[in-house]
Amino acid sequence: MSLQNKEQKLKHLFDGGAWNVYAPDILNLGVGAPGTDLLEPCCDLFQQASAHCLNREKDDNQSLIFQYGPTSGTFEVRHQLAQYFTQMYGSPVNSEDLIITTGATQGLHFVLSTLIDFNGFIFVDEFTYMIALDSMKHFTTLQIVPLKLNDDGVDLKDLEAKVSERRFKSNSKEFWAMYYTIPTYHNPTGILFSPDVCRGIVKLARKFDFLVLCDDVYNILNYIEKPLHSRLLSYDARTDEDFAGNVISNGSFSKIIGPGVRLGWLEVPPLLKLQLDRSGIIMSGGCFNNYTAGIVASLFELQLAQTHIASVYEAYKERMLTTTAILKAELPEGCQFSAPRGGYFIWIKLPEELDAGEFMEYTLKHEKITFIAGPRFAIETGKGKQYFRISIAFHSKEKLEDGTKRLCSALKSFMAITADVKL
Numbered sequence: 001m002s003l004q005n006k007e008q009k010l011k012h013l014f015d016g017g018a019w020n021v022y023a024p025d026i027l028n029l030g031v032g033a034p035g036t037d038l039l040e041p042c043c044d045l046f047q048q049a050s051a052h053c054l055n056r057e058k059d060d061n062q063s064l065i066f067q068y069g070p071t072s073g074t075f076e077v078r079h080q081l082a083q084y085f086t087q088m089y090g091s092p093v094n095s096e097d098l099i100i101t102t103g104a105t106q107g108l109h110f111v112l113s114t115l116i117d118f119n120g121f122i123f124v125d126e127f128t129y130m131i132a133l134d135s136m137k138h139f140t141t142l143q144i145v146p147l148k149l150n151d152d153g154v155d156l157k158d159l160e161a162k163v164s165e166r167r168f169k170s171n172s173k174e175f176w177a178m179y180y181t182i183p184t185y186h187n188p189t190g191i192l193f194s195p196d197v198c199r200g201i202v203k204l205a206r207k208f209d210f211l212v213l214c215d216d217v218y219n220i221l222n223y224i225e226k227p228l229h230s231r232l233l234s235y236d237a238r239t240d241e242d243f244a245g246n247v248i249s250n251g252s253f254s255k256i257i258g259p260g261v262r263l264g265w266l267e268v269p270p271l272l273k274l275q276l277d278r279s280g281i282i283m284s285g286g287c288f289n290n291y292t293a294g295i296v297a298s299l300f301e302l303q304l305a306q307t308h309i310a311s312v313y314e315a316y317k318e319r320m321l322t323t324t325a326i327l328k329a330e331l332p333e334g335c336q337f338s339a340p341r342g343g344y345f346i347w348i349k350l351p352e353e354l355d356a357g358e359f360m361e362y363t364l365k366h367e368k369i370t371f372i373a374g375p376r377f378a379i380e381t382g383k384g385k386q387y388f389r390i391s392i393a394f395h396s397k398e399k400l401e402d403g404t405k406r407l408c409s410a411l412k413s414f415m416a417i418t419a420d421v422k423l
């Protein structure tokens, strides 16, 4: 096989191959990205924000936005983010705790490479964001350990048992292990971790001195109510006697403005902030995304980001509520799902004897609909065969309505055929 990469002149990630969202008649319910319609206002908004930012740079700031930025990002940028997320989370975000990144993907890589012993462990939920698993596998000396997931979050007994039997004293890095999770509107299961589970995670992290890295990319997309705490980091209270700083929140604008912007932030406790700020990777390049961060800060200063995020939120909410209402009414008996309270994803469980991969082949053939089957989200081979994930983010309400109805009807006939074959 030739290893030469054939130039396909793609315009985005879902443009070609198996993911092609433009393939005729195929409805791809797998895409975890904002729909094209939701990105449309961005050109106008970014034109205004760019003019605002660059005029100020030229007139008042000696064009320093083009210089290596301060490691965490400028105070002005972090201040805008802190102000907005303090309001959205309903709890204080301090600008001095923030480090600008190029998105949650890079945030995870940066933290892994800087704070975790390479002979250590990464604990993950038994089903988790599949591409995070791919990124972790690049660290070939780190062992990835799956943890049982319940309806209200990770199984604390399983977490305790697995960390206690593996713990060691790291001589090279701050932490011997990391627990990577998505506690708020989990990918792929849609779960919101309960306050008790969040408290339990923090307690164990302090007791066994591991780091908890939370991908907090869906947190403000709450469609039913604001959770008690909008991010797990709040449970790691600085006023606690045994506070050390075991939780990092890994945020991103990918889902609420646009993934092409490649801008995110880490919210980090003080001791770890010092270590990250002094790392070679950040010192060498300065702020990871100084230019874009400046433009996005203007987007907030002009109140354009706030209005845009509010409208994207309304679209997602309508899509989620529409899709879950249809599933509640039309998903055949024997299948299960729990309506997510926020985020992008719905996780559907088929009856024991069925295989989601086979069902996907069936729906592709008969209804021209695709989604992602469960095993893609598991580190353990063969796990998750009964599950599949659909996303509400990419398609319009109308397409989702039609697609979900056809999906349910395909499931009914697939179940009938499978039952016949087994007779």
Ligand SMILES: Cc1ncc(COP(=O)(O)O)c(C=O)c1O
Pocket: 032, 102, 103, 104, 105, 106, 129, 182, 187, 215, 217, 251, 252, 253, 254, 259, 263, 264
């Ligand atoms: C849990 C999770 N983390 C990270 C990402 C990617 O984030 P970013 O675009 O900020 O790198 C995604 C995108 O699907 C995600 O679902």
